[in-house]
Amino acid sequence: MIKLLLSTIKNSLGRFIAISLIIMLGTLIFVGVKATGPALNDSLQATVVKHHLSDLEILSSQGFTETELKAVRQVPGAQVEGVLLQNVLGGKNRDVIALYGYQKNNHQNQLILKQGRLPRNQHEIVLDQQARLREGYKIGDYFNLEKNPQLKYQKYRIVGFADSPQYVDHSTRGASNLGTGKVTYFAYVSHLAFRSSVYSRMQVYFPELQNQKMFSNKYQRAVKQKIAQVRRHLTPAVKKRRQSLAKTALAQIEQGKQKLTQSRQKLVAAQQALKQQGLTNASTMRTLQRQEAKLQQQRRQLDQQAQRVKQALQPSLLYQTRQDLPGFTGYGESSQRIAAIANVFPLFFFLLAGLITFTTVTRMVEEQRGQMGTLKALGYGKGAIVFQYVAYAGLAGISGAAVGAVLGNQLIPRIVLAMYQEYVVEIVKIPVDWRAIALAALLTLLVTIGAATLVSLREVRTTPAALLRPRAPVRRIKSF
Numbered sequence: 508m509i510k511l512l513l514s515t516i517k518n519s520l521g522r523f524i525a526i527s528l529i530i531m532l533g534t535l536i537f538v539g540v541k542a543t544g545p546a547l548n549d550s551l552q553a554t555v556v557k558h559h560l561s562d563l564e565i566l567s568s569q570g571f572t573e574t575e576l577k578a579v580r581q582v583p584g585a586q587v588e589g590v591l592l593q594n595v596l597g598g599k600n601r602d603v604i605a606l607y608g609y610q611k612n613n614h615q616n617q618l619i620l621k622q623g624r625l626p627r628n629q630h631e632i633v634l635d636q637q638a639r640l641r642e643g644y645k646i647g648d649y650f651n652l653e654k655n656p657q658l659k660y661q662k663y664r665i666v667g668f669a670d671s672p673q674y675v676d677h678s679t680r681g682a683s684n685l686g687t688g689k690v691t692y693f694a695y696v697s698h699l700a701f702r703s704s705v706y707s708r709m710q711v712y713f714p715e716l717q718n719q720k721m722f723s724n725k726y727q728r729a730v731k732q733k734i735a736q737v738r739r740h741l742t743p744a745v746k747k748r749r750q751s752l753a754k755t756a757l758a759q760i761e762q763g764k765q766k767l768t769q770s771r772q773k774l775v776a777a778q779q780a781l782k783q784q785g786l787t788n789a790s791t792m793r794t795l796q797r798q799e800a801k802l803q804q805q806r807r808q809l810d811q812q813a814q815r816v817k818q819a820l821q822p823s824l825l826y827q828t829r830q831d832l833p834g835f836t837g838y839g840e841s842s843q844r845i846a847a848i849a850n851v852f853p854l855f856f857f858l859l860a861g862l863i864t865f866t867t868v869t870r871m872v873e874e875q876r877g878q879m880g881t882l883k884a885l886g887y888g889k890g891a892i893v894f895q896y897v898a899y900a901g902l903a904g905i906s907g908a909a910v911g912a913v914l915g916n917q918l919i920p921r922i923v924l925a926m927y928q929e930y931v932v933e934i935v936k937i938p939v940d941w942r943a944i945a946l947a948a949l950l951t952l953l954v955t956i957g958a959a960t961l962v963s964l965r966e967v968r969t970t971p972a973a974l975l976r977p978r979a980p981v982r983r984i985k986s987f
Contacts, residue, residue: 508891512898515875522867526900527907529863530955533856534911534947537849539919541943544846546920546936547927548722551675551838553934555829556717558617560672561710562730563737566825569749570705578744582736584715588613589706591698594683594690597652599642602691603683604652608698609633615710616673618695619933622646623667629700632663635692637677639668650694659700669695675931676834711737721829722839734826745824838930845923849943854950861954868900868959872966879966889967896963897956904955905948912944 516523565571565579571589579587591608598604609626618625621636623646638644648665652658671693674680680690713733719726829835872879882892920937 508887508895512895515895515899516902519871522871523899523903526864526867526903526955527910529860530904530907530951531911531914533860534908534951535915535919536852536856537854537915537947537950538912538940538943539915540845540849540852542916542937542940543920543923544842544849545938545940546924547842547845547932548720548839549936549938550924550932550934551930552721553936554619554932555672555675555721557934558619558672559615559712560829561615562713562716562829563711563734564827564831565709565711565737565741566707566827567709567745568823569745570703570707571709572705572748574748575741575744576706576709578740579709579711579737581740582711582733584713585733585737586615586712586714588615588710588712590616590708590710591701591703592707593655593657593701593703594685595652595655595658596686598638598650598692600691601653601686603686603689605680605683605690605693606652606658607693607695608701609695610698615712616671618669618671619931621668621670623665625667626695626697627666629697630660630663631666631696633667633669633695634665635674635680635694636668636670638692638694644668657702659702663696663700670931670933672931673832674834675832675838677929677931679833681833722842727828727830730828734828737826738824741824834930857950857954860951861958864900864904864955865958865962868896869962871899872896872962876966883967889964892967893960893963896959900955900959901952904951908948908951912947916940916944 573589576587576589579585588610590610590613593606595604595606596602611625618633620633622639623633625633632650634644634650644650644665646665646667650663650665652661652663654661674693680693682688683690711733716726716729716733719729830839879892916939917937921935924932924935
């Protein structure tokens with residue numbers, strides 16, 4: 508029977524290859540699309556982990572000092588860095604530039620250099636790679652920024668171009684309250700080129716979270732727990748510093764109130780002196796009243812200022828995760844849409860493969876009715892005869908599924924990743940989706956062996972004599 512099976516495959520090799528190809532196509536599409544979503548996420552994760560993208564960024568209108576950074580470092584496993592950031596206008600078209608202060612010792616959010624090198628002094632700048640592609644900037648050109656109180660210089664020499672793990676989508680760089688309201692490019696200069704005495708942002712990185720998939724619910728829950736721990740350490744430190752600042756400001760306001768009180772006392776004394784001398788008249792009284800109104804207005808302003816200072820005592824901190832960065836949400840949603848398509852679309856290929864296999868095996872069985880009758884007459888059982896066609900279809904399906912699984916798992920994700928040119932994906936990482944491969948193998952066996960079993964069982968139940976005779980033609984009744 509095995510010799511007969513091998514002979515059948517040899518004599519109908521084209522039919523065998525046809526079944527293998529259609530199964531290969533269905534498996535390739537199914538496994539490939541299934542693997543694409545995880546490949547997109549894993550490739551981006553490998554890129555941002557390599558360049559130590561922060562898990563958490565914290566913003567404050569008052570900025571941060573080393574004291575606050577030290578407080579957050581008490582969170583177990585937290586790696587904390589301060590960064591300088593200022594949105595400024597600059598370039599050929601007065602673009603909005605997110606200007607960062609580069610510090611050699613910082614390890615988070617490492618730039619992905621495309622050309623050139625990093626800044627070595629206060630007069631050098633690294634520009635967004637998109638500035639080179641869109642505006643034609645070159646290394647050695649000078650890049651001008653508009654005057655800003657936070658910067659020491661306005662003119663910088665371009666020494667490099669880079670991508671950043673903080674900006675994974677080339678089409679967006681975030682929002683700003685300057686210019687058009689959108690950041691056009693990012694850039695890095697030496698932190699010594701800034702005048703600020705406090706950090707603009709605090710960056711926090713947790714090595715223990717880097718093995719978790721950053722788009723998963725597990726990672727997001729872990730980050731929320733870390734935010735709660737950071738808040739418990741940071742809020743008291745920020746409040747303490749604000750109280751110190753408020754105390755100084757309130758002392759200055761109190762001094763201003765005392766001066767106003769002294770001025771009012773002098774004004775009242777002057778009024779009384781004029782009355783005693785009988786020098787009061789309408790013109791003099793108007794002058795005194797204007798001075799009195801001015802003093803009252805200044806007092807109200809000081810009271811309002813004191814109220815604002817007291818309100819500022821409450822910590823106002825903004826916590827941003829990776830999902831809040833420009834382009835991250837869109838990237839994650841894109842991979843989710845592909846994963847959703849993978850649950851439905853490829854199944855049509857397996858249905859088509861099942862239909863073709865059913866038709867092919869039906870034709871083969873019809874052609875081999877005489878052989879089946881001979882085997883039954885020689886004493887072979889139904890199972891042995893059915894085995895011929897089940898094994899034929901099964902071998903064709905398994906061989907096609909094996910080739911399709913390998914090609915699909917590696918080929919389609921690479922094609923899709925190559926099309927994602929608008930995203931920063933430096934590392935291609937494609938995991939083997941064993942669940943999809945196992946499901947594809949199960950579907951393959953179902954559509955091939957199932958079809959072969961159904962067709963061959965229908966014929967093998969017939970008597971040997973009937974199988975040895977040609978099938979009677981279908982009679983057609985003409986209607987008049």
